[in-house]
Amino acid sequence: MALQVTGAEALVRVLLxxxxxxxxxxxxxxxxxxxxxxxxxxxxxxxGVRHEATGPMMAAAAYxxxxxxxxxxxxMGPGGLNLASGLGTAFNNNLPLLAITTNQHRAAAYPxxxxxMDLDTVAVTKPITKWxxxxxxxxxxxxxxxxxxxxxxxxxxxxxxxxxxxxVLSQVCSFADxxxxxxPARYRSTGRVRPDAxxxxxAIALLRTARRPLVVAGGGxxxxxxxxxxxxxxxxxxxPVVPTQxxxxxxxxxxxxxIGHGGLIAGEAVRSAFERADVIVALGCRWSSWMWDERGPxxxxxxxxxxxxxxxxxLGQPALHEVALQADAGAALDDLLAAWHDRVASQVEPGWxxxxxxxxxxxxxxxxxxxxxxxxxxxxxxxxxxxxxxxPPKRWRSTxxxxxxxxxxxxxxWPTCARASTSPAxxxxxxxxxxxxxxxxxxxxxxx
Numbered sequence: 001m002a003l004q005v006t007g008a009e010a011l012v013r014v015l016l017x018x019x020x021x022x023x024x025x026x027x028x029x030x031x032x033x034x035x036x037x038x039x040x041x042x043x044x045x046x047x048g049v050r051h052e053a054t055g056p057m058m059a060a061a062a063y064x065x066x067x068x069x070x071x072x073x074x075x076m077g078p079g080g081l082n083l084a085s086g087l088g089t090a091f092n093n094n095l096p097l098l099a100i101t102t103n104q105h106r107a108a109a110y111p112x113x114x115x116x117m118d119l120d121t122v123a124v125t126k127p128i129t130k131w132x133x134x135x136x137x138x139x140x141x142x143x144x145x146x147x148x149x150x151x152x153x154x155x156x157x158x159x160x161x162x163x164x165x166x167x168v169l170s171q172v173c174s175f176a177d178x179x180x181x182x183x184p185a186r187y188r189s190t191g192r193v194r195p196d197a198x199x200x201x202x203a204i205a206l207l208r209t210a211r212r213p214l215v216v217a218g219g220g221x222x223x224x225x226x227x228x229x230x231x232x233x234x235x236x237x238x239x240p241v242v243p244t245q246x247x248x249x250x251x252x253x254x255x256x257x258x259i260g261h262g263g264l265i266a267g268e269a270v271r272s273a274f275e276r277a278d279v280i281v282a283l284g285c286r287w288s289s290w291m292w293d294e295r296g297p298x299x300x301x302x303x304x305x306x307x308x309x310x311x312x313x314x315l316g317q318p319a320l321h322e323v324a325l326q327a328d329a330g331a332a333l334d335d336l337l338a339a340w341h342d343r344v345a346s347q348v349e350p351g352w353x354x355x356x357x358x359x360x361x362x363x364x365x366x367x368x369x370x371x372x373x374x375x376x377x378x379x380x381x382x383x384x385x386x387x388x389x390x391x392p393p394k395r396w397r398s399t400x401x402x403x404x405x406x407x408x409x410x411x412x413x414w415p416t417c418a419r420a421s422t423s424p425a426x427x428x429x430x431x432x433x434x435x436x437x438x439x440x441x442x443x444x445x446x447x448x
Contacts, residue, residue: 002174007138007164008033010173011100013180014145016043018069020098022062023047024055025073030102033169034073052079056086056159059097064222069152074101077117080163081124088128090159093246094219094286096152098145099125099161102169103134109165110134125161132161138171142179150188156311157223192224193310195327200335202323203306207344210279212352213239215257216291216299219246220284220309226330230283231257233333237281237345240273240356242266244285257353259360263290263298269360274298276356280305284329287319308332 005013011034023038023046025031038044049055055072062070072087074080080101090097101121103109110120122132131151135144141164148160184190207213215237217230227250234241234257241251245262252258259273260266274280280303287297299305299319307314307321308329315324325332371381 003177003179004172004174006033006037006169007135007141007171007173008037008169010138010141010175010180011145011164011169012037012041012044014142014149015071015098016041017180017182018149018184020069020071021045022059022068022070023073024049024058024070026050026052026055026075026079028075028079028102030076030166031073031169033166034100034102034164052082053084053086056083056090056097056099059099060086060090060093060095060159063095063097063157067223067225069096069098069149072097072099074099074121076102076104076121076166077119080119080121084124084128087125087159087161091128091130092288094157094223095159096130096157097159098148098152099129099159101161101163103163103165105165105167110136121163122161128159129161130156130158132163135162135164135168138168138173139175141168142175146182146184146187149184153188156309156314192328192331193326194331195308195325195335197335199323199325200332200339203325203336204339204341204344206279206304206306206323207237207281209347210237210304210345211347211349212277213237213279213281213345213348214273214277215239215241216244216280216282216285217241217247217250218244218283218285220329221247221250223284224328224330226283226333227251229330229333229337231255232337233281236337236340238348238350238353239281240353242270242273242291244288244291247284256357259356260363264293265290267360267363267366269356269363271298272359273356274300274303276352278304282307282309282319282321283333284309286314292318 021043023044025046026049027035035046038046047058049058052072052074055074059070059072062068072083074083080103083099083101087099103121104118122134125132131148133144133148135141144162148162152158152160215230215234221227221230230241230250233239234251239257240259241255241257242259242263243250243261248261253261259269263270280299282299282305285291287299291298297319301320304322305319306323306325307316307319308325308327309315310326310328312326315321315326367381370379371385373379373382
């Protein structure tokens with residue numbers, strides 16, 4: 001027996017199959033059929049925003065915090081145009097989400113006829129999405145929505161966009177009874193990409209000769225849930241670690257391996273470590289986030305770099321490599337650690353990590369001095385310290401969700417500490433399993 005549903009209801013059923021739980025947007029008349037379909041499903045939470053640009057940012061943050069994709073809505077015309085800045089942010093940070101916009105009815109759209117609020121929304125979002133499309137017939141909504149998730153989560157993650165004219169959302173169609181029982185694993189890859197065995201052997205051979213190894217952890221580590229394996233790699237290599245801005249907290253900032261977040265803004269310790277390092281292990285890193293200067297990425301041609309990334313276009317560009325592994329960061333670390341033997345890291349200089357940490361300590365003392373200064377103008381270090389002291393003790397955000405890429409259940413706990421950006425002596429995000437002492441202090445201001 002055929003199933004009769006509207007285009008909007010068909011879309012909602014695909015969202016539920018993908019375990020989407022949150023929809024962000026600004027209510028608009030053309031979105032009515034979709035908003036009604038969402039309202040009938042308690043599993044979907046719609047959260048209204050004051051401006052459409054915040055919708056994609058919130059959806060991107062939802063994925064970063066839970067591993068589950070979310071949806072951002074935009075009304076036709078200006079509503080879709082307003083999504084652009086948020087989509088650009090998600091695109092540049094490789095955070096997947098599904099943006100959905102409406103448009104004129106099919107008889108007046110693509111090409112548009114000059115009606116009120118006309119906009120070729122697909123052309124607007126094309127440069128800032130991984131993939132986008134117009135849905136001209138509700139029969140194709142399941143197919144195109146599934147493709148959107150496949151494109152968003154495959155390879156380098158990123159936002160995708162479907163433009164659905166108003167009459168397509170309300171169009172009633174017949175679907176097979178089992179159309180919406182199809183699991184995501186049937187139409188997209190849900191496993192991790194493992195590295196080539198020969199590449200792993202080459203990486204191990206290179207690490208055997210390393211004298212001053214440096215680990216750079218990027219957003220790919222967070223996406224893979226591989227923070228613990230990064231810490232284990234650093235421990236075995238006796239190496240300092242630099243998390244990028246997309247990997248804050250992969251290594252706790254009070255760890256004995258931490259020397260600073262995000263390149264130039266982290267102070268002299270990071271630049272010094274790059275200048276002295278002979279082997280770099282780059283994990284899920286694109287060499288953005290201030291990891292460069294006028295000469296290019298901090299990973300120079302003279303470095304012997306092991307680059308690990310799911311996206312082949314990020315291997316060898318902008319930083320050259322000695323060994324390239326096209327793989328999920330966690331899967332690659334699993335294989336590297338499994339192939340480890342006693343001779344790996346045997347050449348590492350005994351004082352290498354301590355020297356890098358001392359440069360970091362000098363910078364920290366400088367920050368502490370600035371934070372202690374009294375004056376008419378408050379230094380940012382002082383501001384960050386005061387905000388940190390006002391935060392409630394052990395302020396954690398904890399979420400548990402099924403990660404779409406792997407299908408595994410993960411738990412992500414991010415401690416929130418305002419001191420992190422200016423005085424990174426505190427722990428931030430999932431890997432900081434203990435709260436620093438300055439965050440534990442109870443103050444009256446913490447009772448908000």
